Amino acid sequence: DRIARKRDREFSQFRERVKDSDQFKVEQSVFDDATLAALYKLVQDGYVQAFGGPISSGKEATVYSALGDEENGEVAVKIYRINASNFRDMREYLVGDPRFEELGGDKKRVVLAWVRKEFANLKRAIKAGVRVPEPLAVQRNVLVMEFMGNDGRRAPTLADARLENPETAYEVVKEYMRRLFDSGLVHGDLSEYNILVSNGELCIIDVGQAVTYHHPNSGEFLTRDCANIASFFQREGLDVHGDELENWIREN
Ligand code: ATP
Ligand code: MN
Structure with a gap:
């Protein structure tokens, strides 16, 4: 219907914008359509207003700075690669955790569980009185959290x-x-x-x-x-x- 078509059009425009922007050129491989959809959802839900540049690119994830909502200001956005080469190592860390049983061997599901685990661990650390970045949102393979900085x-x-x-x-x-x-x-x-x-x-x-x-x-x-x-x-x-x-x- 009309609303769905409008939504599709807006998403395509968003995708073109992201693909054209310089800060994302370095990391094409991260931005498969599903990742773009997750970023788009975070924008629509108001967790992110604009993306800044990459802060760090590690083996499994790239961390970007971004502008969050009014309350949070600058935020850090950690985007995990679904095709992380060492997802077997990642699986090792999920063994025995009663929160993440029955994942099987599916790469994508392991990475998505990993991101939810990071979010849950941050929450738990805060509850325990440990200073960690406050987790703000998780969407598929993307984690939004408090940006830790010194005067920006x-x-x-x-x-x-x-x-x-x-x-x-x-x-x-x-x-x-x-x-x-x-x-x-x-x-x-x-x-x-x-x-x-x-x-x-x-x-x-x-x-x-x-x-x-x-x-x-x-x-x-x-x-x-x-x-x-x-x-x-x-x-x-x-x-x-x-x-x-x-x-x-x-x-x-
Ligand atoms: P690595 O493989 O290098 O350990 P990683 O992919 O596991 O990296 P993190 O260690 O979480 O990712 O983050 C990588 C880098 O990004 C950190 O060393 C830090 O400089 C920056 N960073 C991560 N989270 C934040 C944050 N919340 N605020 C500011 N900078 C951050
Ligand atoms: Mn690290």
Whole structure:
């Protein structure tokens, strides 16, 4: 009918606009029609008003800055590639999680579950009192979240930031890890590269792979996270050890 035709026309125009815009030229492969439809839905629902440039392009996803609604201002939009080459690795992180059983081997379903898992993990982290970007919306393979920045410029990672007080930073990270663990989650990829320093605040990111304690390897992941964090802060001059950190997290 007429309304459907109008909708189709508007969507085509949106698609042409996105395909023509410079910031998306680098990432053609991400924007299959279904991804474009997801972006379009987010625009229509008011979560995104305009797309900015790419912030980072990783193995599974590209993160863009964008203009969100009036309340949120700048937002970060993380778009996962459905054809992520290492979706088998992704599947490993869904094992044993009672929230995502019965996914089978379908690549697309694994990626879509992953995005919902990242959204759910962000929510859970916030509830546990851990500073993470606030998740705002999820649509298919696209996650919209709070943009972490310093006066509009994206926040550096802990690896790039100059720490004035590593002792305090370590205490904060340690407490965040304990709170996450208490809420039943292990980050699984925690290091100085997945912690941002935003307006003097430490913020944990990239929680898509975070697993619940049901996961058969959650203990191993916690050990690895603790080793990464301890070795970063050792290089910052602190006398800390991964095994001590792990014991403290488990016992407190
Ligand atoms: P990688 O494979 O490099 O770990 P990834 O695809 O898993 O990346 P993230 O680690 O979530 O994605 O994000 C990649 C980079 O994008 C971060 O290092 C950070 O610079 C930026 N970034 C992610 N989320 C945000 C955010 N909410 N606000 C500002 N910048 C962000
Ligand atoms: Mn990351």
